[in-house]
Amino acid sequence: MQHRRLPPAARSSRSGHAPASAPVRERTAPDTSARERGGGGPVQPPSSQPEWRRQRRERRAAAQADERRKLAQRWPLLPREALPQEDFTVQLAPYGYMEPLLEELGERVLTVRGRLVLARGGEAAAWAQNVWTAPRWLEAASIGQAVRALTALQRNWRGHALPESGHQRRQALMEAALPHVGSRPLHFGEAAPTAPLGAFTLWEHDLLLASPSTSSPFADGEAHFEENRTEPPGRAYLKLWEAFTLDGRRPRHGELCVDLGASPGGWTWVLAGLGARVFSLDKVELAPQVGCLPNVNHCLGSGFGLDPRHVGRVDWLFSDMICYPERLLQVVRQWIGARACAHVVCTLKFQAETDHAVSRAFAAIPGGRLLHLFCNKHELTFIWHEDAAI
Ligand SMILES: C[S@@+](CC[C@H](N)C(=O)[O-])C[C@H]1O[C@@H](n2cnc3c(N)ncnc32)[C@H](O)[C@@H]1O
Numbered sequence: 001m002q003h004r005r006l007p008p009a010a011r012s013s014r015s016g017h018a019p020a021s022a023p024v025r026e027r028t029a030p031d032t033s034a035r036e037r038g039g040g041g042p043v044q045p046p047s048s049q050p051e052w053r054r055q056r057r058e059r060r061a062a063a064q065a066d067e068r069r070k071l072a073q074r075w076p077l078l079p080r081e082a083l084p085q086e087d088f089t090v091q092l093a094p095y096g097y098m099e100p101l102l103e104e105l106g107e108r109v110l111t112v113r114g115r116l117v118l119a120r121g122g123e124a125a126a127w128a129q130n131v132w133t134a135p136r137w138l139e140a141a142s143i144g145q146a147v148r149a150l151t152a153l154q155r156n157w158r159g160h161a162l163p164e165s166g167h168q169r170r171q172a173l174m175e176a177a178l179p180h181v182g183s184r185p186l187h188f189g190e191a192a193p194t195a196p197l198g199a200f201t202l203w204e205h206d207l208l209l210a211s212p213s214t215s216s217p218f219a220d221g222e223a224h225f226e227e228n229r230t231e232p233p234g235r236a237y238l239k240l241w242e243a244f245t246l247d248g249r250r251p252r253h254g255e256l257c258v259d260l261g262a263s264p265g266g267w268t269w270v271l272a273g274l275g276a277r278v279f280s281l282d283k284v285e286l287a288p289q290v291g292c293l294p295n296v297n298h299c300l301g302s303g304f305g306l307d308p309r310h311v312g313r314v315d316w317l318f319s320d321m322i323c324y325p326e327r328l329l330q331v332v333r334q335w336i337g338a339r340a341c342a343h344v345v346c347t348l349k350f351q352a353e354t355d356h357a358v359s360r361a362f363a364a365i366p367g368g369r370l371l372h373l374f375c376n377k378h379e380l381t382f383i384w385h386e387d388a389a390i
Contacts, residue, residue, distance in 0.1 A: 067098065068114060068164055075112040080207070083137060084110050084118055090132035090199075090211060091117045091125050092160070092221060094372055100354040101127040114162040116201065116209075126359060126370040126380055130221030132199050132211030141206050143170065147177045150200060153212040156181045157198040158219035171202040185224040188241045191248070192217040216246075223374045233287035236320060237266035238375045243345055244270075246371070247383050251276040251343075256314045258341070260303030260331075261321030265290030272296050276316070281306060304331065308340035319346035325358040336365065336384065344368070344384040347376070354378070365389075 093101040093115040101117060102109055104127050108119040117128075124131040140146035150157050159175040161168045181197070197217060200210035218224075223242045227235075244250035251257055253275035262268045262280035264287040271278045272293045280298045285291060291298050303321050317335050319328060325348040335341050348362065348370075362382045363370045367389025373381050 064095070067096075071098065071112050071114075072164055077113070078111050080204075084120075085137075087122070088118055088120055088135065089122055089124070090135050090209065091119050091128035092130040092132075093117060094127070094129040094221075094374070094376070097127060097372070097378065100350075100356075100378075101125055103354060104356055104359070113203070114160075114164055116160065116162070124215050126363060127354075127372050128221075129216070129372055129374060130199070130218075131215035132209075133213045133215060135209055135211040137203075138200075138208040138210050139206060140208055143173050143177060146174050146202075146208055149208070150174075150178060150198070150210060153210070154196055154198055155179050156195055157200055157210075158183075160199055160201045160220055162201050162203070165202060165204070167202040167205055170205070174202070181219075183219060183224075185226045186245065187226050188245070190245075192223075192245050218374070221374055231289065232266045232269045233264035233290060234266050235375075237270050239320070239347065239373055239381065240267050240270045240318075240345070242373045242375050243381055243383060246373075249343070249385065250274060251316050255316060257316040257318060258306070258311070258314050260306070260317070260319040260346075261323075262286060262298070262318075267318055267320055268296055268298075269293070271316075271318070279314075308335045308338045311340060313339070314341050316343045316345070317341040318344075322349055325350065325355050325362075329358055329361055332362070332365070332382070332384070336386075339386075342386045344382065346382050348380045348382060350378045350380075 088110060091101060091105065095115070098112075098115065098117075102112070104125045105117060105119045108121055110118040110120060112118070118135075119125070122133065138146065138149045140149055157175075157178050158181060159171050161171055186192070194217065196213050197219065198210065198212040199214050199219070200208050203209045215221075223245060225238060225241050227238070251271055251274050255276045257271045257276045257278050259268050259271060259278055259280040261282055263282035263284045265280070268278050268280045268286060269290045272290070272295050276295065278296045280286060280296060281301055281303055282298070283300060283302060285300070286296070286298050290296060303319060304327070317332075317340075319331065321328065328346060328348060332344055332346060335344065348359065359370060359380060362368060362380075365384060367386060368382055368384035370380050370382050
């Protein structure tokens with residue numbers, strides 16, 4: 001590994017571009033140069049939504065509708081008498097990641113409706129974006145009756161609409177009649193809400209599936225933040241914001257962090273902003289606005305070449321490297337085994353297939369937890385604290 005600190009001028013001359021190996025970000029727009037040059041078809045009227053974004057939204061909606069259709073064929077609606085009554089949970093699949101959740105739950109799956117998977121037992125799946133931990137069925141012939149039944153259980157409820165139920169309007173009327181629950185985006189640094197949050201859906205015209213408690217403090221597990229659109233390069237920084245907010249722990253001022261696979265620098269930007277000292281490592285440079293931060297020291301090299309026994313103990317190990325999850329498992333085991341860090345946050349990035357065996361190996365590390373963040377795509381986030389392992 002090459003240890004060096006470039007002068008700011010040299011750094012800014014090279015960086016600022018996403019590395020070649022970085023995933024293609026969805027915001028990549030199609031080539032509009034023909035239109036801009038005045039050729040290539042009719043001139044579009046100005047609109048608040050660029051055409052490519054509208055098309056992307058439509059493609060996504062069509063793919064979701066297709067997935068819903070296939071799932072409805074695979075899991076036909078259960079008759080009322082066959083609905084589970086006890087020892088089950090509702091596990092919400094992240095958008096577009098129903099398959100990994102179903103694979104993880106395996107034989108535990110009882111039925112599926114929309115993104116809701118009714119599963120035997122109480123254990124939360126890593127791929128679940130939110131878990132309804134105490135579900136029950138409530139019969140309610142009217143909107144008023146439904147609202148009374150829900151508020152008798154607790155105050156705070158957020159509805160989860162099932163497009164396939166055909167009762168969205170009725171459900172929306174129920175939601176409007178329930179006590180207001182705030183849902184503004186969080187400012188990073190604020191604690192996640194602590195009040196219990198219930199979730200419900202109108203399963204049938206007069207039947208609610210409701211849980212007064214859920215695993216996530218956010219409705220449908222969707223953590224929204226007031227984003228910073230000017231300073232961090234890219235949007236990967238949101239993963240750390242979400243991980244720290246859910247976990248309740250983050251690096252303190254002056255703590256030493258190693259950030260593997262750091263470019264273009266969103267995570268390093270978050271860590272430096274917390275006042276931590278950051279040793280970042282990547283095969284490519286950081287974006288200049290991150291590389292020049294005084295508490296950031298960037299090195300070019302491979303995260304696999306960094307031997308924790310030679311680094312000395314650090315407070316936090318981070319990795320967002322694009323690599324096979326089993327390779328990352330080796331790295332994490334090496335660091336934890338050498339007692340070279342007190343905390344780990346890393347992303348397991350999956351290829352076409354989800355490697356559940358590796359996920360289980362991560363989940364089995366004492367003191368660790370594995371979760372699918374709202375910001376994660378085909379990835380899971382592993383968070384580990386040494387003091388939780390004791
Ligand atoms: C998803 S990007 C990381 C984004 C970053 N966390 C951020 O917030 O901007 C993945 C990075 O991993 C880097 N990478 C891939 N293999 C690596 C390796 N063996 N060692 C170090 N970095 C690696 C890539 O160069 C790329 O910059």
